[in-house]
Amino acid sequence: MYAIICGAGITGLALANRLSTLGHDVTVLERSPAPRRQGYMIDFFGPGYDAIRAMGLLPALEQVAYHVDEAVFVDEHGRRRGAIGISEFASGDLASVMRPDLEQVLRENLPAGVDLRYGATLTAVTPQTDGVRVGLADGSSLDAEVLIGADGIHSAVRRLVFGPEDSYLRFLGFHTAAYSFDAPGIHDEVGGRFCMTDTMGCQFGFYALRDGRVASFSVHRTSDPAVPSDLRAGIRSAYAGLGWVVPEALAHCPGDEDIYYDQVAQIVMPRWSSGRVVLAGDACGAVSLLAGQGASLGIAGAYVLADKLTHAPTIDAALREYEQVWRPVVEEKQKTGRSAARWFLPRTRTELVARRLLLRILRVPGLRSLLPAALAGKPTTLIHDLQPVH
Numbered sequence: 001m002y003a004i005i006c007g008a009g010i011t012g013l014a015l016a017n018r019l020s021t022l023g024h025d026v027t028v029l030e031r032s033p034a035p036r037r038q039g040y041m042i043d044f045f046g047p048g049y050d051a052i053r054a055m056g057l058l059p060a061l062e063q064v065a066y067h068v069d070e071a072v073f074v075d076e077h078g079r080r081r082g083a084i085g086i087s088e089f090a091s092g093d094l095a096s097v098m099r100p101d102l103e104q105v106l107r108e109n110l111p112a113g114v115d116l117r118y119g120a121t122l123t124a125v126t127p128q129t130d131g132v133r134v135g136l137a138d139g140s141s142l143d144a145e146v147l148i149g150a151d152g153i154h155s156a157v158r159r160l161v162f163g164p165e166d167s168y169l170r171f172l173g174f175h176t177a178a179y180s181f182d183a184p185g186i187h188d189e190v191g192g193r194f195c196m197t198d199t200m201g202c203q204f205g206f207y208a209l210r211d212g213r214v215a216s217f218s219v220h221r222t223s224d225p226a227v228p229s230d231l232r233a234g235i236r237s238a239y240a241g242l243g244w245v246v247p248e249a250l251a252h253c254p255g256d257e258d259i260y261y262d263q264v265a266q267i268v269m270p271r272w273s274s275g276r277v278v279l280a281g282d283a284c285g286a287v288s289l290l291a292g293q294g295a296s297l298g299i300a301g302a303y304v305l306a307d308k309l310t311h312a313p314t315i316d317a318a319l320r321e322y323e324q325v326w327r328p329v330v331e332e333k334q335k336t337g338r339s340a341a342r343w344f345l346p347r348t349r350t351e352l353v354a355r356r357l358l359l360r361i362l363r364v365p366g367l368r369s370l371l372p373a374a375l376a377g378k379p380t381t382l383i384h385d386l387q388p389v390h
Contacts (some may be wrong), residue, residue, distance in 0.1 A: 031121040071086060149279045158284070177217075236253060
């Protein structure tokens with residue numbers, strides 16, 4: 001089988017790895033001219049971790065992973081107000097990793113047969129009798145048996161095949177941003193923790209990176225889904241009222257090309273495939289940062305899709321089976337994300353105090369086992385049931 005994957009992000013690279021390993025011919029098209037540097041730290045666990053292990057990439061992941069002790073909420077003076085043990089997010093293995101580093105692991109471990117093309121912009125998708133034709137911005141075209149849109153929440157494949165983004169995007173009322181910077185004082189204060197402001201309406205967080213830099217992560221409430229035209233100015237305006245080390249971090253905010261910024265949203269679709277075109281990862285089932293596990297679900301979903309494309313009797317059957325198996329997992333995580341919105345970023349003083357109290361209650365030994373389900377939803381062991389890598 002010859003497959004074209006649109007998107008060289010986490011989902012697309014994982015899918016290319018798995019499909020090629022299983023004997024298929026794969027071309028990956030990425031519109032960015034080079035791998036993206038922007039991104040934030042993620043707590044990587046769940047089915048994607050199982051898939052990485054099954055793909056033989058766990059040693060490479062460990063080389064770039066961070067093992068953060070806890071997530072700490074601090075007030076405007078840096079005083080501790082609450083905490084969650086990072087290991088308590090999940091019932092199994094967990095590693096914290098920068099998104100660009102996870103992409104690098106997947107990219108550097110692609111089988112030699114994968115044709116990875118940067119600067120390749122998809123402009124047209126045309127159904128064929130037994131496949132699909134893909135048109136590119138340079139005027140060329142490619143024919144394949146299946147096209148997989150793994151090009152993220154703002155998917156071009158989804159737009160070209162399924163219709164406008166507004167039909168499927170569910171804005172959750174937040175914007176998020178991330179960037180890295182040099183600040184030795186902040187680096188030393190954060191140490192081996194993830195530190196977040198204990199605030200209402202907007203929140204800033206920090207990780208200390210091994211190269212001496214600081215990775216920031218921020219989120220704020222807004223009713224406007226539109227991303228600001230000047231990202232740095234928008235970030236400085238949204239978080240201007242925060243204390244502790246945030247003013248120093250805002251002063252270090254880089255230019256727009258080095259900032260990750262997007263609205264917080266989910267993608268909800270009635271179907272994930274049309275003919276020989278199928279969507280994967282955030283393109284069809286973005287769960288949002290409120291649910292977490294987006295990278296984990298992207299990798300695990302890619303693993304499931306590759307398994308179905310290899311073992312189902314036909315490609316059409318494979319696409320149906322993939323959605324039947326994986327959609328319930330994604331929808332459960334989306335539901336968790338929507339329910340997490342209130343405690344994730346309180347709107348009022350009452351909600352802020354309630355979150356502090358909830359964190360204390362869930363740290364009681366008899367109740368601690370409830371925390372993973374409250375934060376991350378139900379675990380899935382589906383990857384263990386699929387064919388191993390040969």
